[in-house]
Amino acid sequence: MPVARYKGLKAKADKLFSEVIRAQEYCEAAGYNNRPCSNQLQTAHIITRKRSATRTDTRNAFCMCFAHHRWFTDMPREFSKFITDTWAQVYYDEVYYKSIKPTKVDWQSRIDFLTRIKNQEITLQDARSEEI
Numbered sequence: 001m002p003v004a005r006y007k008g009l010k011a012k013a014d015k016l017f018s019e020v021i022r023a024q025e026y027c028e029a030a031g032y033n034n035r036p037c038s039n040q041l042q043t044a045h046i047i048t049r050k051r052s053a054t055r056t057d058t059r060n061a062f063c064m065c066f067a068h069h070r071w072f073t074d075m076p077r078e079f080s081k082f083i084t085d086t087w088a089q090v091y092y093d094e095v096y097y098k099s100i101k102p103t104k105v106d107w108q109s110r111i112d113f114l115t116r117i118k119n120q121e122i123t124l125q126d127a128r129s130e131e132i
Contacts, residue, residue, distance in 0.1 A: 009107035029068035038067040053103040059091035
């Protein structure tokens with residue numbers, strides 16, 4: 001079965017989102033549970049990226065190395081504990097409810113917002129506060 005590939009604005013928003021999150025340049029789970037990091041940084045979504053409403057929400061992802069991302073994917077209870085101990089706990093309920101609400105995403109607006117972060121017009125932390 002072929003893997004779904006997005007085109008157009010959604011794909012552009014996905015790419016920008018990944019760049020914005022990985023621009024932190026460190027694994028946010030470094031040292032967690034004494035697990036060693038790997039070199040490859042990835043975007044680790046909190047709520048599945050299948051949900052368009054929160055797919056590119058800056059409150060819905062950590063910058064993680066491959067090793068931690070894989071481990072948390074395989075160990076969801078540990079991921080839940082990790083979320084509780086980080087900045088994400090503040091946003092979790094809001095992001096979850098946004099993810100289950102039927103929404104038509106304006107991908108161009110998402111691109112514009114993410115571009116502001118990439119161009120350092122606003123910080124990632126400020127962007128998280130601005131998300132709706």
